[in-house]
Amino acid sequence: MFRWIFLLFFVALIEVYAFQAFKTITKTKWVLVSYQLISLLAIVYIFYQFSQFDRRVGQNSKTLLTFGILLLILIPKLILTFFMLLEDVYRVFYGTIAHYTDNNNDSFLPNRRKFVSQIALVIAAVPFTSLIYGMTKGKYNFRVIKQTLFFPDLPDDFDGFTITQISDIHSGSFDDPEKIQYAIDLINEQKTDMMLFTGDIVNTHAKEMYPWIETFNKIDTHQYGKFAVLGNHDYGEYIDWPSQKAKDENFEAIKNVYGQIGFDLLLNQHKKIKKGASEIAIVGVENWGKSFKQAGDLNKASEGLSKEDFKILMSHDPSHWEYEVKKDDKHFQLTLSGHTHGLQFGIEIPGIISWSPVQYVYKQWAGLYENLGRYIYVNRGLGFHxxxxxxxxxxEITVFELKKGQKVA
Structure with missing residues (x-):
């Protein structure tokens, strides 16, 4: 009960303060009434949709839209509330001083200043327009990121070997076949030696991928194979199943889907890749996350491999690298992960700034990281959730070129 009281108080607080910002800059009645009506309808819609959420179904197009609308109105209004609260602190402080120093001051609180509300609205408009862009264009704004990695112990025949990585498809969220085909075309344009997919093919259900199997089957055959591992969403952990049998059947169907789009699914196992007189090992673990399912077994997956073998590890959750992999005596030269999506929200300007709220949860959240000659790359994901x-x-679609030797500074 207290939780609902707090929630209602919180909603009322930000609504009152956000309205104050609009009321300060305009007295036009129809504008203010329209704002109040739109806000009321949005709040009613959000509460209704969340009340209808079915844990037997999980995320669907309605929950995606609802969460998008929630962020669209919540974040700008939180910004407005912040500025209005700061102004109120000033007004109380100023009013208190004036009350004791100015005997002619009849009003304790000075009026709100129009320019403060204008500044607040301009700043709030930035996330508002950004979120709209993200929902209409940004979710399919595919980027190819190229990385050249140097390893002193890379086998000679693999000098110049190229790999394409994708991660976090989340096919249940897709809604534009033309854009997904464009992503497949971008993948094929890279013409790499190998293809690796680091998990989360669906949000929950195997059937989410069925409409997209034909599209993903258009990914070209790669000379040295296409390999995949499972992500946390592939286990169907986030809904209420009618029975354990139904959950198990869905899990088997998801594993089969990887094969249906031409990927060799590695379940705590590895494959040797031979090129000329040399070989490397592609090691694939099931999901292992500090805060998520821990089905990954690094020892089992790398059984028979030595420290001297060159190994590329696929592990969906980058926290696995932080807590287990980088400390392992077998020295996994390169780990490829995904999972974080970079929270799908942040600022990245190469060489200047790279920031997202997710960095306060994951030390390795997007891009390349190194520790004692061992690397992890965290792919930002192909889909959204x-x-x-x-x-x-x-x-993101990532393309790696492996080079033998030391990187020249």
Whole structure:
């Protein structure tokens, strides 16, 4: 009960303060009434949709839209509330001083200043327009990111070897076949030696991928194979199943889907890749996350491999690298992950700034990281989940070129 009282108080607080910002800059009645009506309808819609959420179904197009609308109205109004609250602190402070120093002051609180509300509205408009862009354009703003990685112990025959990585498809969120085909075309344009997919093919149900199987089957055959691992969403952990049998059947169907789009699914196992007189190992673990399902077994997956073998590890959740992989005596030279999506929200300007709220949860959240000669790369994901868009953290296709030797500074 207390939780609902707090929620209603919170909603009322931000609504009152956000309205104050609009009321300060305009007295036009129809504008203010329209604002109040739109806000009321949005709040009613959000509460209704969340009350109808079915844990037996999980995320669908309605929940995606609802969460998008929630962020669209909540974040700008929180900004307005912040500015209005700061102004109220000033007004109380100023009013208190004036009360004791100015005997002619009849009003305790000075009027709100129009320019403060104008500044607040301009700043609030930035996330508002960004979120709209993210929901309409940003979620399919695919980027190809190229990385050249140097390893002193890379086998000679693999010098110049190229790999394409994708991650976090979340096919249940897709709604534009033309844009997805464009992503497949971008993948094929890279013409790499190998293709790796680091998990989360669906949000929950295997059937989410069925409409997209034909599209993803258009990914070209790669000379040295296409390999995949499972992500946390592939286990169907986030809904209420009618029975364990139904959950198990869905899990088996999801594993089969990987094969149906031409990927060799590695379940705590590895494959040796031979090129000329040399070989490397592609190691694939099931999901292992500090805060998520821990089905991954690094020892089992790398059984028979030595420290001297060159190994590329696929592990969906980058926290696995932080807590287990980088400390492992077998020295996994390169780990490829996904999972974080970069929260689908942040600011990235190469060489200047790279920021997202998710960095306060994951030490390795997007891009390349190194520790004692061991690397992890965290792919930002191809799809989207929860928020139906992307702002500043764009969907990614990564292309790696492996080079033998030391990187020249």
């Amino acid at each position: 929860a928020y139906p868009g992307r702002v500043g953290i764009w969907p």
